[in-house]
Amino acid sequence: MHKYNLSYKSFGEKAILIEWPSKINETILHDILAFKKKIEQEVNLEDIIVGYNSLVLVSNFRIEKIEEKIGFLKKWYKLPLEIGIQKANHWEIPVCYDQHFSIDIEEVSQKNMITNNEVIKLHTSSVYTVYFVGFLPGFLYLGGLNSKLNTPRKDTPRLRIPKGAVAIGGSQTGVYPTESSGGWNIIGNSPISFFNVENTLPCFAKTGDKVSFKSISLDDYKKIKQKVEKKGTK
Numbered sequence: 001m002h003k004y005n006l007s008y009k010s011f012g013e014k015a016i017l018i019e020w021p022s023k024i025n026e027t028i029l030h031d032i033l034a035f036k037k038k039i040e041q042e043v044n045l046e047d048i049i050v051g052y053n054s055l056v057l058v059s060n061f062r063i064e065k066i067e068e069k070i071g072f073l074k075k076w077y078k079l080p081l082e083i084g085i086q087k088a089n090h091w092e093i094p095v096c097y098d099q100h101f102s103i104d105i106e107e108v109s110q111k112n113m114i115t116n117n118e119v120i121k122l123h124t125s126s127v128y129t130v131y132f133v134g135f136l137p138g139f140l141y142l143g144g145l146n147s148k149l150n151t152p153r154k155d156t157p158r159l160r161i162p163k164g165a166v167a168i169g170g171s172q173t174g175v176y177p178t179e180s181s182g183g184w185n186i187i188g189n190s191p192i193s194f195f196n197v198e199n200t201l202p203c204f205a206k207t208g209d210k211v212s213f214k215s216i217s218l219d220d221y222k223k224i225k226q227k228v229e230k231k232g233t234k
Contacts, residue, residue: 004031006077008070013062014046016069020053024143024171028053029131033208034081042076050132050207052141090210093175095124095166096221097188104185108151108168119187120215122146123166123173130209138177138195138203142211145173157183164189166213177203191225 004020011017018035020028029052036048036055049056063069097105097120109116128142135141145168153169158181161167165176167184176182177194190213195203205211216224 003077004028006074008073010063010066011056014059016057016059016063016066016073018055018057018073022053024052024131026129026143029129029143029208031081035077038076038079038081039073042072049134051134052131052143088208088210089205090127090212091205093190093211093213094192094216094220094224095188095190095213096216096218097123098218098221100218101165101189102187104167105187108149108185108187111151112148114148119149122149123168123187124213124215126212128173128211130205130207130211132207133203133205136177136180136195140174140194140203140205140211142173145171147171149173151185153183154185155183157181161186162189164191164194166190189221191221191228193228 007019009017009019020032032050032053032055036050039045039048039055039057044060045057046060047056047058049058057073099105102116105116105119109119112119114122123146126144126146128144131141131143133140149168150171151168161176161180161182161184163176163179165182165186166188167174167176167182167186169184174184175190175194194205
């Protein structure tokens with residue numbers, strides 16, 4: 001496993017921030033997860049938060065002698081880390097790209113000089129990696145977007161983006177698990193639920209999982225949506 005030149009710094013009174021090179025990269029992700037596993041074996045923490053190129057270690061108590069704690073972390077990172085990460089699942093997510101939902105697809109296609117159909121084809125052709133879950137409960141940060149679809153975030157974010165909206169922001173794509181504000185470009189909608197607090201695992205996907213998108217018709221979207229909503233009322 002490649003060893004990176006990591007930076008360590010205090011992150012408030014109870015946390016330490018560890019940063020890797022600022023890239024969306026699977027090799028870095030595997031290194032992050034391997035180091036996370038090592039830290040979990042060595043110390044009991046309140047939480048460990050994974051980012052694209054970072055770990056935030058949240059202590060149960062105020063951290064004293066921060067340099068000493070960072071010294072332990074540096075020592076642990078120099079040790080051999082387990083390369084293998086937790087078993088990854090591959091999730092196929094249904095998406096309806098009908099014009100009823102794809103309110104920004106024209107803008108995405110124009111900025112990238114491709115057709116709307118090519119946007120859909122490229123978006124459904126990639127296999128994405130879940131780097132972390134955040135921003136909103138169940139929001140999957142995905143790496144692997146085809147560079148031909150890279151589209152800047154909107155200068156003025158929308159106040160209300162509907163639940164299930166599939167969108168592109170810069171070099172990333174994702175699905176809004178609940179209605180919220182946001183500045184990404186909306187190209188479709190998924191009828192499934194990405195977060196349910198009543199489930200044993202509120203979010204079905206985890207860091208390291210794979211995701212692909214499957215284009216469905218508006219009729220199929222309505223049928224799946226109806227089943228999901230019916231199940232949610234039981």
